């Protein structure tokens with residue numbers, strides 16, 4: 590690993606510490622599936638446990654930094670210049686169902702720009718890391734987005750819509766639009782890992798609506814440092830933490846964007 594700034598070391602430490610209890614909890618899921626206990630409650634406590642360990646570790650190092658998290662909301666609200674953005678379990682549904690496609694995701698934001706991030710899938714033992722200007726890594730190897738040039742050959746990943754989504758038809762029209770032009774579309778259920786997989790070239794592109802900032806904060810820097818392009822579309826000024834995202838290699842970015850934007854106009 591060639592990234593070893595204090596911030597990166599702190600992220601790695603917090604992540605490794607939290608993942609120990611997360612792995613234990615994931616092991617418990619199998620027992621819960623066959624018992625009468627509600628796995629949903631268990632997941633939310635696993636979420637909280639993981640988040641607590643991460644928050645404690647980060648606050649120990651920087652008591653004054655702001656923190657945005659899925660479970661506890663905002664800590665040190667007045668510090669908007671230095672903030673950690675935490676998703677303790679991204680891919681909660683997968684976790685709940687015993688599917689090992691979930692990750693801890695933590696981004697560090699300075700003056701409104703993500704400076705470094707970590708996405709860790711503790712079951713696969715895959716750690717994606719990046720720091721502005723210093724590249725993106727999967728475990729010890731430098732990663733880059735794919736070199737796929739033609740959208741018709743592209744493998745694209747997406748997510749949603751949620752059960753409660755009010756724009757399901759729009760999302761499905763968009764899906765058809767993209768599906769008609771690309772080689773294939775996948776849906777894996779963890780936004781953080783979806784972006785990380787674009788960053789290391791497993792997928793050529795990713796788009797999803799109705800996300801929260803913590804789902805993708807770490808992914809942004811990992812993708813950018815891997816040479817990928819990111820766009821947010823149809824942002825709502827009143828909901829700055831809500832995101833619609835499009836991320837891909839540089840070759841297919843404009844074409845993929847056109848497929849989604851085109852659909853919006855129809």
Ligand code: 2AM
Nearest residue numbers: 678679680681748749751778779780801
């Ligand atoms: P989560 O697992 O942390 O909830 C699934 O398509 C992806 O969308 C996951 O990364 C999931 O994050 C994210 N997502 C964000 N908000 C969601 C919601 N309300 N319901 C389902 N998935 C959501």
Ligand code: CA
Nearest residue numbers: 676679680804
């Ligand atoms: Ca999430």
